[in-house]
Amino acid sequence: MPTPAMSKEELEELFLKKAAEPPPEANLILARHLQCKESCALSRAVAEATQRYAGIERTLLPTPPELLPPLA
Amino acid sequence: MTLAPAFGQALPRLEGVRTDYTHEANRELLFQLCAALVSEELGNAETLKQAGGSAIRFAQSAIADGIGTERSELLTRNVEYQLLVSDVLERYGEGAQLDSGRLAVLIKCGGSGYLKIGPAIEAMEAEADGLGAAFYWTLTQALYKVMRLYNHDDAMMYEEQLREYAAQDDEENQGKYEFPEVEKALPECIRKTLKRDYRAGRAQDRTLLRLHRKGRFKDWIGRLRRIQQLARLPLKQSREYLEESYYDQPPLPCLLVCFKEQDAIVACFDEESQSMLECSSEPALCAIFSPANPAEVRNAVRIVARFIQINAELFSLVESIHEPEVHLGDPSFDRSEPSFRAA
Numbered sequence: 001m002p003t004p005a006m007s008k009e010e011l012e013e014l015f016l017k018k019a020a021e022p023p024p025e026a027n028l029i030l031a032r033h034l035q036c037k038e039s040c041a042l043s044r045a046v047a048e049a050t051q052r053y054a055g056i057e058r059t060l061l062p063t064p065p066e067l068l069p070p071l072a
Numbered sequence: 073m074t075l076a077p078a079f080g081q082a083l084p085r086l087e088g089v090r091t092d093y094t095h096e097a098n099r100e101l102l103f104q105l106c107a108a109l110v111s112e113e114l115g116n117a118e119t120l121k122q123a124g125g126s127a128i129r130f131a132q133s134a135i136a137d138g139i140g141t142e143r144s145e146l147l148t149r150n151v152e153y154q155l156l157v158s159d160v161l162e163r164y165g166e167g168a169q170l171d172s173g174r175l176a177v178l179i180k181c182g183g184s185g186y187l188k189i190g191p192a193i194e195a196m197e198a199e200a201d202g203l204g205a206a207f208y209w210t211l212t213q214a215l216y217k218v219m220r221l222y223n224h225d226d227a228m229m230y231e232e233q234l235r236e237y238a239a240q241d242d243e244e245n246q247g248k249y250e251f252p253e254v255e256k257a258l259p260e261c262i263r264k265t266l267k268r269d270y271r272a273g274r275a276q277d278r279t280l281l282r283l284h285r286k287g288r289f290k291d292w293i294g295r296l297r298r299i300q301q302l303a304r305l306p307l308k309q310s311r312e313y314l315e316e317s318y319y320d321q322p323p324l325p326c327l328l329v330c331f332k333e334q335d336a337i338v339a340c341f342d343e344e345s346q347s348m349l350e351c352s353s354e355p356a357l358c359a360i361f362s363p364a365n366p367a368e369v370r371n372a373v374r375i376v377a378r379f380i381q382i383n384a385e386l387f388s389l390v391e392s393i394h395e396p397e398v399h400l401g402d403p404s405f406d407r408s409e410p411s412f413r414a415a
Contacts, residue, residue, distance in 0.1 A: 006116075008113075011110050015104070015106040016104070019104045031097040034097055035097075
């Protein structure tokens with residue numbers, strides 16, 4: 001995290017250094033995902049299904065019995 | 073009443089769960105953009121601290137700070153603009169990656185501003201013959217250089233089209249057409265000067281405005297002069313990219329200029345605006361630049377700054393012209409409705 005005392009030149013240099021660094025693995029995975037048509041279609045389908053679940057077609061899922069608090 | 077204690081297993085705990093994710097494809101462009109913004113005095117270390125170290129938030133805040141809160145609020149009150157910096161430009165109706173290492177700064181208009189200029193023209197004409205018309209024509213010509221307007225010209229073209237359709241239609245359908253009669257709705261001073269000689273008219277307007285620049289309307293004339301000066305700056309946008317992009321129509325108008333509330337121009341605009349959002353429109357501003365090239369960055373910053381400055385001058389002028397009627401509670405100035413409709 002830079003301190004507010006950092007000069008204009010230092011900040012500029014910081015950004016240029018970051019620009020020259022190789023992208024992190026997580027970014028590469030996301031970039032690959034965003035460039036893959038099937039992957040984007042799948043995520044769209046999941047998002048739509050989530051919206052339907054939260055909307056009028058909401059179906060309540062049964063609570064798993066092991067999550068219920070013990071009565072005694 | 074006794075409340076049961078919270079049962080830890082029934083609901084998952086949110087502590088430690090990330091609430092946002094940031095991912096950047098072409099992240100080197102984003103960092104180069106941030107460096108370029110810093111070099112143009114947009115954003116500093118404090119901005120980065122407030123952005124929590126996020127480069128995207130830094131770029132957003134740096135640009136927003138450059139625009140300024142006051143100007144941003146003025147524009148939000150009057151018009152709907154969206155500013156984007158992107159490595160993708162719409163092409164054939166789909167996003168297409170720009171050439172390697174290049175970014176586009178775009179301003180899109182989603183709802184036009186509204187200027188009812190009739191009362192101002194009337195007041196100026198009462199002061200001096202031709203002053204209102206000189207103000208109108210000078211403002212129109214200056215704004216044409218930087219943005220699309222919807223004014224009497226567009227309304228007259230719409231009417232002409234409508235008359236052509238009617239002439240081609242069957243005899244029994246003729247009664248169904250209602251023509252807006254735009255020319256009749258214009259103030260006398262504008263109608264008189266519609267077909268005048270362009271050069272002679274401009275010279276006459278300039279003389280009249282100069283004569284009255286220290287008079288009763290000095291504030292309006294002063295703002296008009298600043299708009300003219302800014303519009304004259306030779307800043308070339310990247311229109312060639314837009315021409316290749318096959319947008320369905322030119323930019324959406326940034327300003328509707330009418331003379332009276334619900335006059336023929338507003339009627340034509342209402343008709344035409346119904347289909348304006350149905351197809352793709354060119355952005356109101358487009359500048360392509362490489363963040364690694366300081367000259368291109370400076371040019372892009374100047375193009376955006378000029379557009380914002382002109383809009384700030386324009387909408388300050390609009391608010392000043394509308395001020396007496398806003399005080400009287402005229403409902404036509406209520407812009408809380410977000411649809412693409414100006415009046």
